[in-house]
Amino acid sequence: MRGRIWRVRSKGVTAENSKTVAGASGTFTFGGDLTVNRLGFGAMRLTAKGVWGPPADRDECVRVLRRAVELGVNFIDTADSYGPYVSEEIIREALHPYSSHGGLVIATKAGLLRTGPDVWIPLGNPSYLRQECEMSLRRLGVDTIDLFQLHRIDSNFPLEDQVGELLTLKNEGKIRHIGLSEIDVDQLNAALRVTEIVSVQNMYNLTARGAEPLLDAATKQGIGFIPWFPLAAGPLAAADGPLQRIAADHDASPSQLALAWLLKRSPVMVPIPGTSKVAHLEENVAAAQIELSDDEFETLSAAGAQQPV
Template structure:
């Protein structure tokens, strides 16, 4: 059993007001295949969530579309009544028509409906961080963010986030409301969001990288991180997370897993100290677009 907790990752103040430990947890993997339907073992999913909280994870990222309506109820079952340091970040704006099928819907009435549903399902009076899961190209961005601002003004959400956006879209959104977080695909092997990350760092906006472990070639046995991991007495997955934590002070990785063993390994990455030389070696070990 690991003695390392997520406290070792340090803290970040989301929107300058909401403290979280930087290493969080993402709930997408707690659903069925294709992010569709319930997990094979819901009781184990609850145990994983509770163990995450025991290990000092305070930021739990979820969405109404995970399942759909599977991950949010699991969070409530596992963690409610919530400790005061627990931050539930949920999302709306993607609809589901089947396994691995995602369709953006950003109509204001729909976003409001899903916010109300998440409030009820999670069992909270206000959502700490409510994120636009995708920008709907058929709805003006200012209307989508404007509805989130209205919900914030009504006290139903505390902070507004975006997902899979460009620098230009962030700035369009910031003209309407304060933006607390951005969640884009980013990991050691996929760094196409580098300019977005740099923009977030300049403006002290939390950057939440989804798919932080780039499962597959990056962390497989014989993969590009294995030699470095062996030298540092770590696993390739731990190196990938440590690299993210060291990459930027606004980085909030949210690795997900349905295994307590893997959860504990991920949390242990918070204590992994990397030198500047380690960072350079890791960055150059994986060919990634910038």
């Protein structure tokens, strides 16, 4: 195992084992019918600085997406606001028709208005959510979006109206499943009173665990938990720290260990590390092959809990 992880990280993946790499993470099924490998890909970074405008190297971004699929990644998460629109457009350019890749699931989001780099304004007007869904359908080149997520709950509109509009779109066949992003347990429960929710997406990593109650609720109910910003480790990755020591035991990088910890944390966890570089993608996906022992997991959990958020 150790040698294989190192080769994947530093020398690339061979044709013989490439399809099994992401699959080593196991699978999760959204809503009873969308089964994906648990290590996915987040497409926010297929854009320019501030998640605004096209990337400096669009061709490399296309290569990243195609390589991800070659490595067995079959869950790609994006949003209308990434660029805006740029990420969805590149996904279509790189991977459409998606059926040719066998079981590829594309998830997108709406509910954040962009007016400039690093500016994100919640907008949950039901008519706006409908408009963005229609535009995402067109940009992605699909008749139905596999997983459509409310990117933020807008306090200016009742949660029930925002989720209710997504339910209407689902009933019209434009959405297969509904997810939520950046919520708490009470908001999840309120949304569940409107319709089935198959995923939640909050910031969560080895050292930032404010969403722990939501993760526990999702685990209990079999709802997918998609952690964004999954690689953060901060001081925990210091040369003399436990993350680095355990990583060395696996011939792996600290980032790979951070992903391996997430995968072991809960069976509903579906991390989506993103990048605009093929080499970094290969390193991330290789983390699916790392099997932490229970002792290693507990050591990392305890160390991460002691870090300031």
